[in-house]
Amino acid sequence: MLRRDARKLRWSDVTPRPLWMNRRSLMTGAAALMASPALARIDAAASPYSTDIAPNSLEDITAYNNFYEFGTGKEDPARLADGLTIDPWSVVIDGLVDKPGTYDFADLVKDQPLEERIYRFRCVEAWSMVIPWIGLELAGLLNRVGVQSGAKYVAFETLVRPEEMPGQQSPFIEWPYREGLRLDEAMHPLTIMATGLYGEPMPRQNGAPIRLVVPWKYGFKSIKSIVRISLVADMPPTTWNMLQPSEYGFFANVNPTVDHPRWSQASERRVGGGLFGGREDTLMFNGYEAEVASLYAGQDLAVAY
Ligand SMILES: Nc1nc2c(c(=O)[nH]1)N[C@H]1C(S)=C(S)[C@@H](COP(=O)(O)O)O[C@H]1N2
Numbered sequence: 001m002l003r004r005d006a007r008k009l010r011w012s013d014v015t016p017r018p019l020w021m022n023r024r025s026l027m028t029g030a031a032a033l034m035a036s037p038a039l040a041r042i043d044a045a046a047s048p049y050s051t052d053i054a055p056n057s058l059e060d061i062t063a064y065n066n067f068y069e070f071g072t073g074k075e076d077p078a079r080l081a082d083g084l085t086i087d088p089w090s091v092v093i094d095g096l097v098d099k100p101g102t103y104d105f106a107d108l109v110k111d112q113p114l115e116e117r118i119y120r121f122r123c124v125e126a127w128s129m130v131i132p133w134i135g136l137e138l139a140g141l142l143n144r145v146g147v148q149s150g151a152k153y154v155a156f157e158t159l160v161r162p163e164e165m166p167g168q169q170s171p172f173i174e175w176p177y178r179e180g181l182r183l184d185e186a187m188h189p190l191t192i193m194a195t196g197l198y199g200e201p202m203p204r205q206n207g208a209p210i211r212l213v214v215p216w217k218y219g220f221k222s223i224k225s226i227v228r229i230s231l232v233a234d235m236p237p238t239t240w241n242m243l244q245p246s247e248y249g250f251f252a253n254v255n256p257t258v259d260h261p262r263w264s265q266a267s268e269r270r271v272g273g274g275l276f277g278g279r280e281d282t283l284m285f286n287g288y289e290a291e292v293a294s295l296y297a298g299q300d301l302a303v304a305y
């Protein structure tokens with residue numbers, strides 16, 4: 001699945017911005033992208049962790065979103081996220097760390113390599129996309145603040161600002177949106193704090209200015225617009241697990257053999273179409289099995305779902 005060989009050109013090198021813009025205005029969807037001659041050069045992925053698969057179009061990635069702070073409809077975030085103030089932005093890092101504090105977004109991401117990662121992304125609702133992220137490894141950020149030995153989990157929280165996030169005017173979720181990772185998952189090099197996509201700063205509907213991306217887990221783990229990161233000793237509460245624990249576990253690893261109680265997880269629909277309407281088999285750990293299976297050695301993944 002993953003490139004191990006060369007570090008050649010970046011996607012953004014072979015696909016300069018004007019071309020993305022052209023593609024965005026001239027074509028719609030991955031089907032059109034598939035027809036593009038640019039596809040022939042898609043093997044120029046930046047990171048050894050990138051997949052070879054052609055990314056979804058910028059249009060797909062920014063028009064079909066889950067971001068319940070702006071409503072439950074897939075089109076709500078693109079329509080309503082414009083008003084979100086993302087500058088200034090700061091992130092509180094607290095709990096079991098050597099250097100707790102309130103970090104300005106710019107400080108947090110400075111001196112970090114911005115490395116493009118083309119990742120498969122699989123929503124628990126059985127659709128998927130392929131997205132070219134930029135950002136930094138979460139491990140690098142955590143190492144800078146110094147993780148103390150008692151820390152076993154990382155908890156994340158999204159901004160609460162109902163005046164700018166109309167979905168938060170409804171209490172069906174106990175805001176803030178919360179997510180968490182076990183420390184070894186958080187330190188894995190595939191786990192990134194994304195600060196943009198397609199070489200540009202993060203669009204608001206995708207979780208500006210900084211969001212988590214954990215490519216072997218269902219999309220709901222990849223929490224957006226983060227304002228707090230806490231190192232903690234115990235497994236933290238998480239939004240979907242709090243709402244419906246029988247349907248959404250803490251781990252949420254993509255697993256075609258463990259169905260959601262209300263639907264199969266064996267296959268998925270690639271947003272934007274593609275061959276055969278974009279229907280394809282779901283892969284164990286979303287295709288990242290070689291990289292992450294060892295994290296769960298000895299765990300029964302039907303129980304720790
Ligand atoms: N704060 C917050 N983060 C969130 C969500 C959300 O509603 N609020 N939705 C999650 C879900 S279910 C998915 S599938 C992904 C969608 O990310 P994308 O819109 O960038 O593709 O964001 C995740 N992160």
Ligand SMILES: [Mo]
Nearest residue numbers: 123124219220
């Ligand atoms: Mo999702």
